[in-house]
Amino acid sequence: MIAVINYDMGNLLSVTKALTKVGAEVRVTRDAQVISDASHVVLPGVGAFSSCMDNLTRYELIEPIKKSVASGKPFLGICLGLQLLFEESEEKPLGGTNPKGLGILKGQVKKFSTEMTVDNEELKVPHMGWNSIKIQKDSGLLKDVPDGSYFYFVHSYFCAPEDDSIALTKTDYGVEFVSSIKKDNIFACQFHPEKSQQIGLKVLKDFSELK
Amino acid sequence: MLTKRIIPCLDVKDGRVVKGVSFVELRDAGDPVECAIEYDKQGADELVFLDITASHEERKTILDIAERTASEVFMPVTIGGGIKTINDIRELLHAGADKVSINTTAVNDPEFVKRAADTFGSQCIVVAIDAKEKEDKSGWEVFTHGGRNATGLDAIEWAKKMESYGAGEILLTSMDQDGQKDGYDLKLTKAVSDNITIPVIASGGAGTLKHLKDAFTLGGASAALAASIFHFGEFTIEETKKYLKENNISVRPCQKTD
Numbered sequence: 001m002i003a004v005i006n007y008d009m010g011n012l013l014s015v016t017k018a019l020t021k022v023g024a025e026v027r028v029t030r031d032a033q034v035i036s037d038a039s040h041v042v043l044p045g046v047g048a049f050s051s052c053m054d055n056l057t058r059y060e061l062i063e064p065i066k067k068s069v070a071s072g073k074p075f076l077g078i079c080l081g082l083q084l085l086f087e088e089s090e091e092k093p094l095g096g097t098n099p100k101g102l103g104i105l106k107g108q109v110k111k112f113s114t115e116m117t118v119d120n121e122e123l124k125v126p127h128m129g130w131n132s133i134k135i136q137k138d139s140g141l142l143k144d145v146p147d148g149s150y151f152y153f154v155h156s157y158f159c160a161p162e163d164d165s166i167a168l169t170k171t172d173y174g175v176e177f178v179s180s181i182k183k184d185n186i187f188a189c190q191f192h193p194e195k196s197q198q199i200g201l202k203v204l205k206d207f208s209e210l211k
Numbered sequence: 212m213l214t215k216r217i218i219p220c221l222d223v224k225d226g227r228v229v230k231g232v233s234f235v236e237l238r239d240a241g242d243p244v245e246c247a248i249e250y251d252k253q254g255a256d257e258l259v260f261l262d263i264t265a266s267h268e269e270r271k272t273i274l275d276i277a278e279r280t281a282s283e284v285f286m287p288v289t290i291g292g293g294i295k296t297i298n299d300i301r302e303l304l305h306a307g308a309d310k311v312s313i314n315t316t317a318v319n320d321p322e323f324v325k326r327a328a329d330t331f332g333s334q335c336i337v338v339a340i341d342a343k344e345k346e347d348k349s350g351w352e353v354f355t356h357g358g359r360n361a362t363g364l365d366a367i368e369w370a371k372k373m374e375s376y377g378a379g380e381i382l383l384t385s386m387d388q389d390g391q392k393d394g395y396d397l398k399l400t401k402a403v404s405d406n407i408t409i410p411v412i413a414s415g416g417a418g419t420l421k422h423l424k425d426a427f428t429l430g431g432a433s434a435a436l437a438a439s440i441f442h443f444g445e446f447t448i449e450e451t452k453k454y455l456k457e458n459n460i461s462v463r464p465c466q467k468t469d
Contacts, residue, residue: 011335013307017282047332114408118212124410124433126334126379130256130463131213150214150463152287154334154379172212195287195309197251 002208003038004028005065007055009047015078018194022205032064040208041068045080049091049109049157050099052080062102069104069186074210077188082181083109083159085188091157105183107161116174123174126156131179133169133191139182140210141168144202151191151200153179158190214463215427216256216434217451218412219441221246223292224263226272244279250441251284253448254465258284259312259382259436262292270299274306281307289337291382300327304335312382314339315355318362321376328377337412338378342366342399343386351399358386366399367406374407381407382436384414392418392439400430412436420446420454427460 004015006028019026019042027034035041043065045052056062069075077085086101089109093099101109116123130150135142158177161167168187171179180189187207193200222229227241247258258280262273273290280288290303291312300311317324317338328336341358342351351366370381383403385396395413404411410433413426417437426432440446452462 011304011307011309013278013281013305014285014309017307018285021285046334048329121431122408125408126410127213128334128380128410129213129216129433153213154287156333192287194285197286200285 001025001027001038002040002042003035003068004042004044005035005061006030007045007052007059007061009045009052009055009080011046012044014192014194015042015044018201018204019208022201022208024204024208030059030061032060035061035064035068036071038068038073040074040076040210041065043075043077043081043084045078045084047080048093049080049083049089049101050093050096052084053099053101056084056102065102066104072185074207075186075188076207077186078194079155079190079192082188082190083157085186086159086161089157104186105159105161105166105181106163107159109157109159111157112174118174126154127158127173128154130196131171131173131191133171133179135169136167137165137182139168139187141182141187141203141206143206145199145206149199150196151179151189151193152195153191155190212461214256214461215432215455216412217423217448217455217462218257218259218434218436219250219255219448220259220261220414220436220438221442222261222263222438223273223276225269226264226276229263243276244283246442247280247284247288250448251286254452254463255286255448256463257287257289257434259289259291261312262290264293270302274302277303277306277308289382291337291339297323297326297330300331300335304331308335310335310337310380312337312339314341317373318353318355318364321372324373324376324378328379333377333379333409336378337380337382338370338373339382339384340366340370340373340403341384341386342396344396344399351396351402354386358389367402370403370407370411374409378409380410380412382412382414385416388416389414391416394418394422395426395430395432395435397425397430400426400432404431404433410434420451423451424455424458424460427455
């Protein structure tokens with residue numbers, strides 16, 4: 001059973017329906033016991049970084065998440081669920097400081113700069129739409145996904161891992177950024193597999209079949 | 212690199228697609244979900260549903276459409292029309308919409324956009340702007356209610372304000388061009404796009420594939436929305452993308468679905 005962590009941030013229905021579509025048994029939950037019993041854990045997330053951390057704290061989900069990562073079971077972070085794994089984000093709330101993340105992975109979350117250009121056009125932020133991935137290393141996850149495949153992105157911040165070897169894919173948008181990571185049992189992607197049509201469903205299927 | 216998006220738009224009234232869709236192979240071309248499945252198969256990059264149902268009591272119908280679409284189609288879906296409260300947005304997002312498009316309520320209460328972006332994140336808040344060229348040609352004015360009500364707002368200034376209030380994207384419709392099949396208002400699109408850093412979806416006036424190309428090359432749009440050229444089968448999404456690619460516009464190749 002795959003536990004999709006529900007902390008009142010964003011559209012869980014898409015992730016749930018997409019996982020169900022590829023044959024997985026899914027439970028949407030914020031119950032620590034269910035997360036502990038699950039064979040796989042998914043941390044989705046949209047919205048603001050600090051609101052997400054606040055909600056994870058309020059629902060006492062930080063320890064269950066850290067435990068499930070430490071237990072070695074397959075873990076998938078999507079979009080903000082990727083960014084939250086890092087130590088700190090530049091996405092600060094009004095008048096606040098850079099919020100701390102879960103700190104499971106070393107590195108920062110940075111903002112795209114609108115000073116950058118793509119094909120002499122000013123960079124539009126958020127980075128919204130379909131962009132291609134460059135696969136950096138072998139992993140069990142993208143075995144049915146050709147290099148250069150397009151995925152759906154919508155984000156204004158991107159992760160900058162301290163250890164570049166965890167980068168599973170990179171993507172160009174003004175800068176070359178890490179668009180997914182794989183480290184041990186942790187898989188996390190900045191793009192939305194649940195919104196990336198057939199190619200996205202393949203990624204979710206690969207994840208759901210990880211042991 | 213980031214590709215330009217092609218977005219079919221379906222107008223929905225009382226749960227049915229209006230302005231007719233004529234895909235020959237569909238069992239029920241009036242069913243929004245069947246149309247969404249067809250566009251998914253064709254390789255559309257996103258979908259927009261505009262709910263033009265008059266009464267607020269009918270909102271359950273659009274929620275049902277959102278939910279059924281989310282079970283069948285795994286691509287970004289935006290739903291607009293009649294959104295008046297934060298709870299309206301919450302219900303749509305929970306039903307499976309990825310973004311909501313806000314028009315009249317933003318004009319009546321700009322702070323609403325701020326609250327919506329704070330609550331749900333900018334990425335899911337699209338502000339729809341319906342604009343008409345001013346009589347003295349000095350710019351464009353924002354209209355509501357399908358072009359009937361003038362607001363006195365300047366479209367460029369309004370777009371800048373909505374960006375600063377947290378909109379993640381602008382859906383920009385030219386009321387002069389809408390339905391004319393004579394091309395997008397490229398000056399308007401370019402003027403708005405140059406003045407904001409969030410993406411602009413060009414809308415209103417697409418009649419040929421060249422019009423879509425021009426929206427990107429001359430209008431600076433990130434996405435092009437069209438209705439009739441797709442609905443009546445004049446062009447498939449695949450033909451559209453092939454044409455754009457031949458004209459050096461970066462588009463996502465159509466994924467074949469089984």
